[in-house]
Each structure stands twice: as structure tokens, then as C-alpha cells.
Amino acid sequence: MPRTGVFICHCGTNIAGTVDIEKAVEASRNFPGVVHAADYRYLCSEMGQDLIKKAIVDNQLDRVVVGTCSPRMHEGTFRKAAAEAGLNPYLLEVANIREHCSWVHKDIEEATPKAISLLRAAAAKAVLNESLDAPELEVEKRALVIGGGIAGIQAAIDIAEAGYEVDVVEREPSIGGRMAQLEKTFPTLDCSACILTPKMVEAAQHPNVNLITYSEVEEVKGFVGQFDVKIRQKARSVDPVKCTGCGICYEKCPSKASSEFEMGLSKRKAIYIPFPQAVPNVPVIDRDACLYFTKGRCQICEKECPPQAIVYDQEDEIFERRYGTIIVATGFDQMNPSQYGEYGYGQHPDILTGLEFERLFNASGPTGGKVVRLSDGKPPEKVVFIQCVGSRDKARGMNYCSKICCMYTAKQAILLKEKVPDAKSYVFYIDVRTAGKGYEEFQRRAAEEYDVAYLRGQVGKIFPDGDHLVVHGVDSLSGKIIEIKADMVVLAAASIARADSPELGRIVGINSDSYHFFNEAHPKLKPVETHTAGVFIAGACQAPKDIPDTVAQASAAAVKAVGLLSKEFLKGEACTAEVNQAECSGCLYCEAVCPYSAISPVEIEERYQGGTLKRTVAEVNPALCQGCGSCTVICRSGSINLKGFSNEQILAEVDAICLQR
């Protein structure tokens, strides 16, 4: 019989407040196999761990049960302590008597017997615990960044600077993301392109960075250290090696389509680069707009291209690469506010979203940098900004605050005043939120020095009246009805997750919140980690955020990635599945349900009536197995078992709880 020691933690009053520790210790002494039982105020402390280590040695313990918080918190801590005392760490078992007991009960009379039951179950399981070894796995010394906005660019540069190769997969023809669409940036009003372009170029020129633009990730297999990723590089129809970026093709191209980069406010050619500073500076042919692809004639670009870089018959290329780690940095979208009928978005050319308005300031934008009404080309005199369109709206939109709108609205109002000195801005707001270094000062400047009128209240209706847009609102401070004859309306539409984020999350194996923003592993302590080891998130794909926060998070994710890549090898999963091949019937249902493709068929030979018989059974590759246990559940004959969580162990726990009197 093994010699088990039971250690019960008070966790201050977290456990001791609801569980009678003395009783639990006494009860533990009578569990089968238990030769030692003790308690301590904080077992996870240095002293607490020493207490366990000493007891292991003094009492020749070969099994340890700790009654503490969730194994997610401190299983690692205690396993390490056990190992330091010479015990295989997997011989230690955690009974979660905090989250599963003391925290969810109030009555000590009820919680105490439950804690004892949980301890008894853990002790029964521990008796069946076996020494396990985690395999050592190689780390592919290359990172993948998905999304080439400022988050992806920053993370890639940081990883590259640390000396590791990094691939950036960007869906659009150019990297840059939303930041490339911005004019100037709060709170310092430096020009977005001026600070972004050097970063884009640095990434492009860095010997360790490999930009894979106009591409998407189609499949991710494998696990931390060895992700096998299938990437689809869409056909550009232009040979990037030959192309010199001269731009003659898009100058001559006769066919036009709506420009995605300009939010549909202007046209681009069928062969195009999204914006002048695009990286790489290699055009793509939009085959839906190209005359040659749609009607079979034209080919002007091919004739005009000096280095003959046009390749009409280029095809999508799918290739597979292995990466040690993945950073997801796919950013955000702006909500289409047309569902808010009262604001009339989409029904009048002078009602714009924040991002559309931003483009009017830009010298290469739809108006050549003149802030004018799209309806008649005249500069606006009165502009109404409406905050929280779709944000903080439980009933019709998103519950959350989009975080950036108060600040970019102040920015846009300032920029407007600088471009059109006669213009007057009105901002309808619920609250003005300006937490951030220099933010409050920036917003105050807008109000005080740039004559921006902040009106606390909501807009009920906007309707056209002749040349104007009449904005009907209520000032909630004075209760007065406000009516403004505006020339333009700018809606601070909510920042939302990219439409394809659930799909991407599924491919990469990370989950998202109810708004489809990717979830971090812990809101405070693991802000860039995900629940999938080796996959990190950065930027606005996690939640709406501004550039400073995005960049900080990107560097944080890069450090995590680099930390991983710098390891010689990773400790794999010790609790892996194992097939009892004599019993396995070879149905291979386990193969079908294994999310990590860790199971494959093998042929074995068996003795049968003097001769032998070949048959197929299942086999687990322990390097791929992540110990999820799906296979053990689907196997009807219980022929596949998870080490550390075997059927025997689980049943022993059930019996320990159910058969007690």
C-alpha cells in the first residue's frame, strides 16, 4: 500500500472560514493509505512548501494529496515542491476545496463534509497515481504573425530583433492596417503615415521578417513549438520579383472599382495598390473588376508594364510551414451604423462614420485632403459629431465602450478647425472618457482652444432640410431640446470584431467573447496569452484599443513568443492517452474525435487458432497528444486510457464519494 500524506491549506480564511480544518485533518487520517495529515495557513508559501517537502522525507511518503485552491492555480507549485523532495511530481494530487467548496458554500456544517469527500476522492485517486514523464519536444524557431496592422508589424519587428525568423500573413495587398487609414494621431497629432511608414519599411527590410501579403491562414495543426500552418497566398496576377513598382499599370488601367481603403468613398483601378505608401509596393489585379478577366479583352497593363511583370494565369498558392508560436493580430472593424435609422447613415452623402471622415483629411484621400461635403464639395460650417453609436448600447448595439471614439472625435474636431477655420463642431456625448497619458489635456484643448461645443445628450433624429441636415437632440443637462442645422454629421460607430474572427479563432484554436473579440487567458495576469499554449493575441482583435495600447500589447506578445522560441525544447504533456491494443476493436472512433490528430491506425498480428491474424487497432502519438481525453470518452470498450486520469482513477474517485457512509 502506498504511503499517502494529506496537507490541507487554510488559504487564510478563504478555506478555513467555511471548512472546519481540524475535522478535515482528522478525517483524512482514516482514508486508506494515509499515514500523515497536516494543515497550514498558506501551503503555497515558501514555508508551506517546506512543510510538505520535510514531511515527504520524514514519513517516506510516496503519494501526496493537497487540499487547496484549484489545480489551475497551484498544481505546478506543489508538483515542483514534491519533485524537490524526490517524488515524481505526478504522484501529487490536488483536491480543490476552495473553488469547488469553500467559495461556493456558506455553511460550515455543509462545507466541511463536502471538503472531506473531495479529499477522500483525491486520496483514492492518488493511490492509483503512477510516475509519469513529460516528453521533451523540439521548438521550431520561427514565429507566425497573423495580421499586419500596427500590432502585427510591431510584434514582428520585436521578434526579428530578438534574432528569430518571423512570417507576417496579411490578408490585404499591403500591411499597415487601420493605422494606415488615419490622418493624424491623438494625443500628439503626429501624422499617422509619418510614424507608420518607417515601421512598415523596417519590417519589410528586416532580414528576419518575411511578409506574406494578400494571404490567409487556412489551417493550423500541431501544438506549441510545432504548429503546422497552411497558408493560401492569393494570386496577385503580378510577379513581385519583376515588378519595380513604377505604377504605370494602374495609371493606364481603364477599369475602376470602389476603393476598400477609402471606405468606398472613391474609386481605385482594377489593378491597384491600396494606398501610395503600400508595402510591398506591388499591385494586385482585382479579377472581379478587371476587363480581361471579366470580358476577355484589354490586357493594357500587360502591354504597358515595362518589366513585363503581369501574370494573368497566376494561381493561388497553398503552402505549409511549421512555426513554434503564433501571434494573432487581426484588428477590428467599424460597425455599419445604418441599423440606427434615426441617424440616417447611408441615406445622405454628408452623414459619415469616423473612419470615413478621417479619410477626408488625407492628401491622397477621396477629396485630396480638402474637408468638404461629399454632396456639393463645399467646406462644412457646422459639423455634428455623435458619440457612442452602437457602443454602450445594451438594447441595440454593443454593451462595451469602444474606448477610442472620444479621443479621435476630439482629434477630428481639432483637425477640422485647422483645415476649415470657420467651422464649428458640436459633439453629442454620454460621457467623455479620456483616461490615458496626455488624453484629458488633449480633449480639454479641443473644447477650450478649438471652440468645440460638447453637448451632453442624445440625438433623436437627423433629417435633410434643403442644403442642411437638421439634427434633433436633447441636452440632458439642461433638459432643453437642441436643433442644429448642420452641414455634416460624423458618427463614432462602434469598434467591432472582424466578421471572420470566429472562423479564424476556430482555425487557430482560440476562443472569443460574446462580441467575437479574442479572449486572453486571464484578464489581468495573462493579457496576451490564450488558452492555447503558444498562441498569443495583440491589438484591437482582443478589444477596442488605441495605438499606444496596441503597440504595448504587441511588444508584450512578442516577448512571450521570443521566450518560447528561445527554449531548447519544451516539456510536453505527460498525461497522454494510451491504447490497450489487445482490447481495442479498431473502430477508430477515437481517431475521428481527436482534435490534435494524435491517433492513427496500426496493423498488429495476433495469435489465432495456431496461426496469426492481422488486424487494425489505434495508436497514440504521445508527442501530439494533449491529454484532452476526448478519445477516452468515445471508446466504448474503455480501451484507450488517459495517463493520470485513467478510468480506474476516475472510478476510484466516484466510489470514494458515493460509497462512503
Next chain:
Amino acid sequence: MAERNLEQLEKIREVVSQDLLSGRIELLLGWEKGHYWWQSRPLFARSKDDLAKLTWDSFCAVNLSRYLLEELKDHQKVGVLVKGCDSRAFNRLLQDNMVERDRVVLYGLPCPGILDYKLLAAEAGPELKGIAEENGKIVLKTASGEVEVKRDQFLMAKCRECLYPDPVVYDQMLLEPQGKKEAPERFKAVDELETLTPEERFAYWEKELSRCLRCYACRQACPYCSCRECFVEQENPRWQGRAYQPSENFLFHLVRAYHGAGRCIDCGECQRACPVDIPLQELNRKLIKDINELYGDYEAGLDAELEPPLLTYRPDDPAAFSEK
């Protein structure tokens, strides 16, 4: 005697004896008459002489596909006569990797439904000596004369709600197919059970299952039970207690039913094999119904290429249990 269609029998015999003689198959799984006239039992025919015993009558209930599990160990190529349900059982085995398709020759026999001797005897009395059949009628022969009755009132329970009397997979169809049938009352018993309170339902099953002898005849007849060692017999861990008591009976039948979730082909062999008439099909059909409702309509055994719902994951699967 229980003669039905000698012409059909001759045709079957002709085809299979050719194949047996030519060596296309080494063994034919068919039926022969049993001890009583109302019993037809499996025939393992290896020669022409063996085939003389072949029968095809209204009592060929036994599902022959399941015998492949053993017979394929000793024979390279086996021929099987399959009714609709036998063919779906074959698909079950195929999907479970229990048989290799190219080592089996399936001879399709569209099935008019198997007769239930108990019902016939109840109608005719104990002196029932035999029956004759024509045009959907049965003539019951007793010492005191002959009575004509309608055939479909004497079908086995498992055949009354059969949707697919024609084989769904075969190499050669030997008789004229009859097309898909309607089974409007397939889930009637389940629907009724669902209206009961949990306590009433528990009481119902406690009563039914208390009769279980744990003879495991249901398991032996079942095409989805193909484990090499059934959980009930495993020693470590010992899932199933040996005690003969309701809770252990519950455990056996519930676990077995769950093993059939999305896999049970609803052939009813379990219920037919049960010596104490436990309505096992109700249990299986409850799971079939649940699977259909939770994952979309799925008929196990119809198409071996269609993966069972519990083995697939599609992002557009209907909502999880917890969201229902």
C-alpha cells in the same frame, strides 16, 4: 409448415450455389429450418449439400450480418443473405471497421416483414400446425380447420415500423424491391414516455428492467455491439457490478443504449432476442430521436459514407445541450 414462396427460394439457391461452387464465396450465411416450423435459424453453408437446407420464409428473423465478425476470421470470402435491416447492420459493421467490404458478397432480399409466432398462436390457439401465405393473407392451419387472416397484423414488433425493407447495400439484388415504407408510429412509444414525469418514467423502467436476467442476449444479437471485451465483463476497472439488482440492470442498459447513440440502426434484434420481452427499442429510439433533434436527421446504417453525428464536428451544428 411455413411455405411462402418456393419460386423465390429456388432463385436464391441457384445464384448462391453457383457462387459457392465457383469459389466466389467460401461460405454462405443463410437460414435453415429450426426445431419447430415457426423457427428459422442461421445456416452456415459450405457445400451444395448444405444449400439443400436453405430456407426463405416469414420466420427468417435472425440478422446474419453479425455472424461476419467470427466467420471472416476463418474464411477469406463470405456471402450473406441480407434483408433491409441486415444490410444496414452490415453498414454499421463497415463503418466500425469490423468488416472489409471486398471480402463479403451481399445478396439482397427485400423483406415483407417477419411474422411473430406468439401473435399467430394467440390468434389460432395452441394447436396451430402451420401456415400458408398468399397475397398478403395468411392461412392458419389448425386441427379444427383453416382460418384466413391479414398478414400485417402478425408482424414482429420490430418489423411493424420498418422504414427500409429493401437492402440499402448489396452486390446483387435477388428479388423485386418494394420501396421505402412509412413508419408513422415509430416514435409513438417514446413520445408517450416523454409525457411522463421523471418519477413515473423511472418507475416504468424500473419495472421493465427488473426482469432483466443479464443474459446479454441483446448484446449478442446487436450489430453495434462489436467490442472485443464488453464493459460489463471488464475486471479493471469493474464498471458493472455482478449483483442482480435494479441499479446494476439500469447501468447495463443505459450504458449500452448510449453506446448506440447515433449508431443504432433500429433493427430491433435486441428486443427480439430478449427472453423477458423488455421493450429495448423504446430506449434506442429515444436516443435516435434525440440525435435527430440535436444534430439533424440521421439514419444510422443507411449510408456507410455518412459519418455518425457524434464523430463529426461542424461549426453549424445545432445548439449544444446546455443551450436548449
